[in-house]
Structure formats: C-alpha cells, structure tokens
Amino acid sequence: MKKLNYIFLFILLLGVGCTHDFEEINTNPNSPDKVNNAGLLLPNVIRSSVNSHFDNSYNRGSIAANLLASDYASNFSNWARSDAGSYFFWNFYDYIRDLNEVISIAEAQNQPNYKGIALVLRSWMFQCLTDLYGPIPFREAASAKLTGISSPKFEKQEDVYAGLLADLEEANNLLGSGNEPVTGDILFNGDLTRWKKFANALHLRLLLRQSKQVDPSAAMKAIVENPAKYPLFTSYQDQAALQYLTDRTSNESPFYRSGNGGTNTKVTKQLIDYLKSWNDTRLYVYALPTPTSSAIDAAGNRPDPKNFKYTGDLNGIGSFPDNNATSPSGMLWMSIQYSPDLASPIAGQAIIISYSEVQFILAEAAEKGYISGGSAAAETYYKNAVKDQFAYYSTRIPANYAASYLRLTPASVSVNDAYFAQPAIAYTGTQAQKLEKIGLQKWVSLYLVGYEAWSEWRRTGIPNIPVGPIGPGYVPRRVLYPADEIRINEGHYSEAVTWLGADDLKTRVWWDKP
Structure with missing residues (x-):
C-alpha cells in the first residue's frame, strides 16, 4: 500500500512538473505582450x-x-x-x-x-x-x-x-x-x-x-x-513609400507572385482617355498595350511599339467583351505569371502618401484661400505635383525594359512646357476650372494608393465616374x-x-x- 502511495505521489509530481514545462514551452517570447x-x-x-x-x-x-x-x-x-x-x-x-x-x-x-x-x-x-x-x-x-x-x-x-x-x-x-x-x-x-x-x-x-x-x-x-x-x-525621394527587396520570403512586392495574370483587371477607359487626350506619357507606366496589338505574329515578330494600342474597359458592365482588346495594368505591378522576364519584385513601390499629393493639397488650399499665395502659388504647387509624378515614375522603370518589346526607358516618361500649355492642363480659367484640373491630376496621381482616389472623388466629385448597368446603380459612398x-x-x-x-x-x- 505504501509503495502504491509513493507511485501515486511520483506521478502527481511528474504531472505538475510537466504542466509547468508545458506553459513555458508554449509561451511565445516574441508575442507583443512579451516584447x-x-x-x-x-x-x-x-x-x-x-x-x-x-x-x-x-x-x-x-x-x-x-x-x-x-x-x-x-x-x-x-x-x-x-x-x-x-x-x-x-x-x-x-x-x-x-x-x-x-x-x-x-x-x-x-x-x-x-x-x-x-x-x-x-x-x-x-x-x-x-x-x-x-x-x-x-x-x-x-x-x-x-x-x-x-x-x-x-x-x-x-x-x-x-x-x-x-x-x-x-x-x-x-x-x-x-x-x-x-x-x-x-x-x-x-x-x-x-x-x-x-x-x-x-x-x-x-x-x-x-x-x-x-x-x-x-x-x-x-x-x-x-x-x-x-x-x-x-520630392518623391523622401515621400512615404515602401521599397521592396529581392527577398522571396517576405520583402518582395505582394503582386510579384500573386495570381494576377493581367486578365481579370484592366485600366479604365476613363483613365486612358484622359491620358491620351493630354498626350501624357504616364500612360506607358500605368497601362500595358493590349495583348492583341502587341502579340507575336506568325513569323515570331512583334509589331513596332508605335503601333501598340492602349484601350481601357468599363466598370459595372459584367464580363469584359474581349480581354485581349483592353490594356492590363502596368508592368511595374504585374506578376511573373504574366511576364516572367519583365515582372519585377522591386520596381513598384507601395505608396502611402506622396510628395505629389501634398503639393496638390497645397494647390487646392492656395486656390481656395486656406493658405496664402492665391492662384500664383496654386499654379506652382500644381506644376510641382505633376512634374514630380513624371520624375518619380521615370526612376521606377527597370533597365531591361529598354530592350524588351515595350521599348520603355526613363526618357519615355517625360514632361515639358508644351504639356502645360495644353488648354486641358494649363492653369487657367475660372476658379472652378482650376480646381477641376487640380482634382483630375490628383486623381491620376493616386493610382494604386489605397482608397485615396475614391475618397477624393467622394469629397470633390472629380472626375464624374460613369455607373455601369450591372450593380446597385451608383458608386458607393x-x-x-x-x-x-x-x-x-x-x-x-x-x-x-x-x-x-x-x-x-x-x-x-x-x-x-x-
């Protein structure tokens, strides 16, 4: 009987010891409440x-x-x-x-x-x-x-x-x-x-x-x-944007190995139409040529890039009529499924808030009299914002794009005085027209910046977003x-x-x- 009691006591002590060790072993020293x-x-x-x-x-x-x-x-x-x-x-x-x-x-x-x-x-x-x-x-x-x-x-x-x-x-x-x-x-x-x-x-x-x-x-x-x-x-050089690394484990762009093969999401007709009407070379960063216009022919050759077409699609229409006839989003954000040779884990940064956005904020503030300077200061802020956008994207283009079918170089994305002389871009007109120009350029600059472009549309109504026949009949607020x-x-x-x-x-x- 005494022997059985000793055995029972040994098992009890062993159980207590194991429970104590279990708690220590199963406590994560790196959890937030332990750091x-x-x-x-x-x-x-x-x-x-x-x-x-x-x-x-x-x-x-x-x-x-x-x-x-x-x-x-x-x-x-x-x-x-x-x-x-x-x-x-x-x-x-x-x-x-x-x-x-x-x-x-x-x-x-x-x-x-x-x-x-x-x-x-x-x-x-x-x-x-x-x-x-x-x-x-x-x-x-x-x-x-x-x-x-x-x-x-x-x-x-x-x-x-x-x-x-x-x-x-x-x-x-x-x-x-x-x-x-x-x-x-x-x-x-x-x-x-x-x-x-x-x-x-x-x-x-x-x-x-x-x-x-x-x-x-x-x-x-x-x-x-x-x-x-x-x-x-x-400038763009000190804005809040996360630079990715060529580290497969956790630090490369989340789009690089994603399921995005460029067939389900396109650039919109509204964005492409604006960029084309402005002779705006950011088009070549934001969008890829349509697969049909840039496809390899029977002889194994691609068309001259001058003949590439950039065409957007409409939201809210259900299935796209022809995936090959519309432009996917730009190569900076494309996955290796779309182009193993040109997709990059580091080219596209994740922008939180940019220098351009701040300059657009100041342009609107000056135009409305929230800060000093009036329209003259607003024009300076407006031009700073637009110019920096071009400068930023020209630095994001990888060197191997120049020899690719895209023939895209930093010089491909440029802006000059002639751009700002266009009636749709020039900082002229009534205050409402100037604010619309600020709003449109800001909308373009907020491409892939969270929900910020949508929030700005809710605040300003710029641009006038068309509503498709499939869905609730409105853009959510x-x-x-x-x-x-x-x-x-x-x-x-x-x-x-x-x-x-x-x-x-x-x-x-x-x-x-x-």
Whole structure:
C-alpha cells in the first residue's frame, strides 16, 4: 500500500512538473505582450499594413475610383458585409494593437521617437478606417490587454478626426526629441525627419478632407508657414513609400507572385482617355498595350511599339467583351505569371502618401484661400505635383525594359512646357476650372494608393465616374461594418448606426455630407 502511495505521489509530481514545462514551452517570447523592445514590433506592423493597403488598392480601391476596371469587383455586390474584414482594412486593428504596445513600451522606457513613429502609423491606419466606415472604435480600440476593454465604443468621425490631428501634432513634437536609436524601421530606416514629414503630410490630408465641415485655414497656415517645425516632403525621394527587396520570403512586392495574370483587371477607359487626350506619357507606366496589338505574329515578330494600342474597359458592365482588346495594368505591378522576364519584385513601390499629393493639397488650399499665395502659388504647387509624378515614375522603370518589346526607358516618361500649355492642363480659367484640373491630376496621381482616389472623388466629385448597368446603380459612398463586429459589439455598433443614419453603401460619412 505504501509503495502504491509513493507511485501515486511520483506521478502527481511528474504531472505538475510537466504542466509547468508545458506553459513555458508554449509561451511565445516574441508575442507583443512579451516584447520589451519596441523595434522588434515595427517590421511586421509596417510590412503587413502597407502590403494590405497596396493589395486593397488593386482589388477594390482603384476600382471604386474608376482607375482600374474589374468585371468582378465593379458590380459592388462583393462589397458584402462578410468581405469587410479582409478587403476593407478592419484587420488594421490587429496592427493597431501592436502599435498600442509600442506606445506602452516607449512610454515606460522614455523613448519618444518610438512613440512618435507609432502615433504616425496608427493615425494613418485610423484615417484609412474612418474614411471607409465613418464612426469607428478609436480611443478604446485594440487595447484589451492594456485596458481590459474587449468591446470598444465607436466614436463619431468628427471626434476621430480631431483625435488624429492631435496625435499627429504630438508625433511631430516627439520625433527627434529622444536619444534612443530606432531599429526595425523598414520604411525610413530610422530617419526621424522623414517620419515628421510623413506626419505633417497626413496632417494636411486630414485638414483638407474635413474642410467642408471645419475651416482648415489656421491649422494649414501654421504648418506651411513654419517649415522648421513642420517639415514637408521635398520630392518623391523622401515621400512615404515602401521599397521592396529581392527577398522571396517576405520583402518582395505582394503582386510579384500573386495570381494576377493581367486578365481579370484592366485600366479604365476613363483613365486612358484622359491620358491620351493630354498626350501624357504616364500612360506607358500605368497601362500595358493590349495583348492583341502587341502579340507575336506568325513569323515570331512583334509589331513596332508605335503601333501598340492602349484601350481601357468599363466598370459595372459584367464580363469584359474581349480581354485581349483592353490594356492590363502596368508592368511595374504585374506578376511573373504574366511576364516572367519583365515582372519585377522591386520596381513598384507601395505608396502611402506622396510628395505629389501634398503639393496638390497645397494647390487646392492656395486656390481656395486656406493658405496664402492665391492662384500664383496654386499654379506652382500644381506644376510641382505633376512634374514630380513624371520624375518619380521615370526612376521606377527597370533597365531591361529598354530592350524588351515595350521599348520603355526613363526618357519615355517625360514632361515639358508644351504639356502645360495644353488648354486641358494649363492653369487657367475660372476658379472652378482650376480646381477641376487640380482634382483630375490628383486623381491620376493616386493610382494604386489605397482608397485615396475614391475618397477624393467622394469629397470633390472629380472626375464624374460613369455607373455601369450591372450593380446597385451608383458608386458607393462608404463600406459596411463587418458581420463579426455586429455580433460581438452590437450595442456600440447600433449607436454608430444612429449617427450615420444607416449602415448602407449609399450613406455619406461626416466629411462627405453636403
């Protein structure tokens, strides 16, 4: 009997020991709640969120803005509630949770640079979310570990915007104020001045976007008139764009090995028609020639590039009439399935916010009198924005394109005074005509920049997007909340819907209301 008791005691102790070891073995030392180095969290947050933004640009954002055409996405039936988590940035809350952890670590360890970086990234993500949905979980969001709140309340969009503007102001003040070296920064490699420029670019974007509801003049002037405190991008060379690497594991462009073979998504007729009418050589970057016009003939030869055709397709018409007769998106973003020889893992960057966008913001602000300078200053900003777009894309063209069937070189994408002398481009006319020219050029520049071109169309109505016969009969003004949010956070969701009026694709968000 005593022997049995010893055996039982041994088994009990063994079980306790195994349980203890099991907990240690199965605890991930790299999970956010175990990391005490903020720099370890940044690479995944930056890479994953920017890739999601870039991918959504192609799958939904540029289609809603009528820059790309898709026979699948353009009928908007697949903007259903079940898609929202994956296609409409609700997964950004995963990365916001990690950024909240970065802020907590930075505050505990007196690391203001890390906190500033986290505030900029988090503000960008919240801006993307609120511009899609309207009211969103904000101050209580993604903080269950830190606050114990698992069902965060929604906040009105005007309050979210006010909070983001305050966060960006704080970020601008924090960045560069600490001595800690920054690691894990795969966007700017620890260049804190570029992070300040990113913060101030977002600040200007938000101020202009809410300008129908809140006069942005004082805040914009404070930024523009104090460059020492509020530095801004000086060209495409310091804008916020993620450069990919030739690393198959995680750092190459998400389009490079994607299923995009160039047959399901095209460039729109509206975009190509504008570019052709302006003699605009960005056409050769944004679009590929139609497969029919550039196909190899029976003798094994390709036509002269001068005979290539660039033709866009229409959204909202159902299946495209002829995939071979319309232009796929440009080679910078094409997968190896389309062209193993010319596809590049690094040529196309993921743009978050560009120098050109900031210059267009300032052009509109000057033209409307939000900042000083009037039409003369607006014209300078407008030309800066357009010229930089050409300069940027000319640097993205890989060297091997020159000897390819495309015959595309940096010189192929150029702009001169004759371009700006065209009546459709020249900064002349009434104020409404000038603002339309700014809006059209800005729309073109936001190709594959998340949902920004669509948001600008909602704000300005530029361009006039045609509505196809397949679909709801309108272009959506917002997206639907995810089904999971309704299920697990019903009370706060219902309150948000009362602010909106309806959780509907036609409902306008706060800054979009007339």
